[in-house]
Amino acid sequence: MSGSRLVATGHYQPAKILTNDDLAELVDTSDEWIGKRVGIRTRHVAEDGESVADLATHAAAKALAASGLDASDLDLVLVATCTQTERAPNVASRVAAGLGVPGGALMDLGASCSGFTHALAQADHAIRAGAATHALVVGADKMTAVTDWTDRTTCVLTGDGAGAAVVSASEEARIGPVVWGSAPELGRAVRIEGTPTRFSQDGQTVYRWATTRLPAIARQACERGGVRPEDLAAVVLHQANLRIIEPIAAKLGAVNAIVATDVVESGNTSAASVPLALSKLLERGEVPQGAPMLLFGFGGNLSYAGMIVRCP
Numbered sequence: 001m002s003g004s005r006l007v008a009t010g011h012y013q014p015a016k017i018l019t020n021d022d023l024a025e026l027v028d029t030s031d032e033w034i035g036k037r038v039g040i041r042t043r044h045v046a047e048d049g050e051s052v053a054d055l056a057t058h059a060a061a062k063a064l065a066a067s068g069l070d071a072s073d074l075d076l077v078l079v080a081t082c083t084q085t086e087r088a089p090n091v092a093s094r095v096a097a098g099l100g101v102p103g104g105a106l107m108d109l110g111a112s113c114s115g116f117t118h119a120l121a122q123a124d125h126a127i128r129a130g131a132a133t134h135a136l137v138v139g140a141d142k143m144t145a146v147t148d149w150t151d152r153t154t155c156v157l158t159g160d161g162a163g164a165a166v167v168s169a170s171e172e173a174r175i176g177p178v179v180w181g182s183a184p185e186l187g188r189a190v191r192i193e194g195t196p197t198r199f200s201q202d203g204q205t206v207y208r209w210a211t212t213r214l215p216a217i218a219r220q221a222c223e224r225g226g227v228r229p230e231d232l233a234a235v236v237l238h239q240a241n242l243r244i245i246e247p248i249a250a251k252l253g254a255v256n257a258i259v260a261t262d263v264v265e266s267g268n269t270s271a272a273s274v275p276l277a278l279s280k281l282l283e284r285g286e287v288p289q290g291a292p293m294l295l296f297g298f299g300g301n302l303s304y305a306g307m308i309v310r311c312p
Contacts, residue, residue: 003173004127006165006312010062011279012055013044013161013266027152034156039242043159043267045144052084053094056140059162060095067166069134075104076132078123080115080139080271082192082300083146084108095138112190113238113299115139115271116163120295121178121305123167138164139271146192146199154199157241159267163275179221180305183209190300209302210244215251218296218306225292225308232257233291233311234281238298239263239273258286287311
C-alpha cells in the first residue's frame with residue numbers, strides 16, 4: 001500500500017447546552033461581549049459522570065458503523081485528549097473495550113488542541129509503514145471539567161465533545177503528508193495544571209502566534225499535499241474562536257472553500273474540535289467526494305499539525 005484514506009467519521013456531544021445568557025448568570029459577561037470577542041453562542045457540557053472515554057466511545061462507535069468495518073478489523077486505536085483523569089487503562093483501551101476491539105495497539109496522544117491531527121498523521125504513518133491496516137483515530141476532551149467558572153476570559157470558551165475517524169490502507173495516498181511543529185518557547189501560553197487542575201492561557205500570545213505564524217504553515221501543508229489554497233473544498237481549523245479562524249482562513253486564500261465555524265455552537269473543545277467540525281460537514285454532505293480538505297490543528301504547547309485529506 002502506498003498510503004491511507006479517510007473512510008468515515010462520527011461525532012458526539014453531550015445533551016446539555018450552556019448558552020451565553022446562562023454564563024452571564026455565573027460571571028460578569030453578556031451575549032454581546034462573548035459574541036464580539038470569540039464568536040461563540042453555545043457550548044455542550046458533559047455531566048459529572050460522563051467521562052472523556054464515554055465521549056470518545058460514542059463518537060468512535062458512529063465512525064465505525066459508518067465505515068462498514070467490524071471492530072475486529074481495527075488494529076490501531078489512537079485517542080487524542082488532554083483532559084483524561086484516569087492514567088490506566090488509557091482512554092484508547094477503554095474505547096477499544098467499549099467497541100469490542102479484540103486487540104491491536106491502543107495509545108493516547110497528548111498534544112492538546114492539535115492532538116487529533118497529530119494522531120491522524122501517526123495513523124497514516126503506521127499504515128504506510130505496514131504496522132496497521134485499519135485505524136481508529138479519536139479526538140475527545142471534557143474541557144468544562146478543567147474550567148474556572150469564575151474567569152470570564154476562559155469560561156466563555158470551553159465545551160465538551162468528541163470526533164472520530166476511521167482510516168484504512170489505500171493504493172492511493174489520500175491523507176498527508178503532514179506539516180507539524182511547535183514553538184516550545186511559547187508553550188506555557190496555554191496551561192492545564194494546578195490543584196485543582198484548571199485551564200488558563202495568555203490569550204494575546206496565542207492570538208498573535210496563530211494569526212501571524214500559522215497562515216504560512218497552512219499554505220505549506222497545501223503545497224506538500226499538492227493542492228493550491230484556491231482549490232480547497234473545505235478548511236477545518238482548530239475551533240479556537242472566530243477571531244482566530246477568520247484571519248487564518250483569509251490569509252490562506254482558500255477563496256472557494258467552506259470554512260468550518262462549528263465553534264459558534266460547540267465552543268473550544270480542544271482535541272475534539274477538528275474531527276467534530278469535520279464530521280458535521282461530512283454528515284451534511286457539504287463536501288464533494290474526493291475533494292481536498294485542509295485539516296489543521298493548533299494550540300496548546302504551542303504546537304500545530306496540518307495536512308490535506310480527500311473527502312471520503
